[in-house]
Amino acid sequence: MTELTITRPDDWHIHLRDGEQLKDTVRDVSRYMGRAIIMPNLVPPVTNTEEALGYHQRIMEQQPQGNFDPLMVLYLTDKTSPDEIKKAKATGKIYAAKLYPAGATTNSDSGVTSIKNIYPVLEAMQEAGMLLLIHGEVTDSEIDIFDREKTFIDNILKDVVADFPELKIVLEHITTKDAAEFVASAGDNVAATITAHHLLFNRNHMLAGGIRPHYYCLPILKRNIHQEALIKAATSGSPKFFLGTDSAPHMKHAKEAACGCAGSYTAHAAIELYAETFEAAGALDKLEAFASLNGPDFYGLPRNSDTITLVKESWDVPASYPLGDDQVVPIRAGETISWKVK
Ligand SMILES: NC(=O)N[C@@H](CC(=O)O)C(=O)O
Ligand SMILES: [Zn+2]
């Protein structure tokens, strides 16, 4: 196949950052994504309705045509109130709240220190029909970093799913066979996003023959049996799995450092990178469901009504892109990508 037309996709997990960087991140995501779920881990984080609406406004100011729809998310803390959930929901612009276990990932220090602290909030979310998005990793220093997602599922997520049977939950950026199996066997109210980089790479790509900091993201890349399970889940046609790039820009010097930040940038070529994986798996016919249909269906939103067309045409990825007054090194920097959006 050399050309593929699909319903316009959405990105159900992206980091746009703020300030000087916004113009660059919004330009990339709005090239063909209809909507995106905007992660709230700014500094300081987006913890209430006013901040989310202010951030929404700043994103909208970056797009003259106004054809991109940012869907806002609240950052849950130990202090989030059930009333804040009702208030956020009533705006019609805030679709979800995000659980970051405190310390689990980039800018998560104000996150939740114990799941029980937010049980009243989860109750309010279940009632209001607001989705719970989860960075699913435990933070205990004695748990191996490669096991933190599985331990989160076993020790925390199973209870949340059992205690809130009507709450819609998205386990974000899943990275393990265990997560794929858990989501597949849970009820219809549980789904997962999968990134392009977790479909394309395993930990050998990051660590064999030299350490590659731009592949370092959280949850960390796992061994290839997990990569294979994610490919199987994404291309299975199951409505529980959908596109969430977790494109997470960091300045070049903050990645190429003695203690580098977690996050990989893929918004320059999101659907193109997914197309490569689906093609390699012989499943290009499943790309549209994953990228454009399953996400809105799960969120209870209409599917986009127009289309985009991908063509099989190789192009060179630059060594870096501008990011505010600095640079970001994207995935595939200095290499080629075999699909292009017309
Ligand atoms: N994925 C990452 O490694 N980093 C994300 C945070 C996140 O999504 O966990 C970031 O904000 O940089
Ligand atoms: Zn995360």
Ligand SMILES: [Zn+2]
């Ligand atoms: Zn993320």
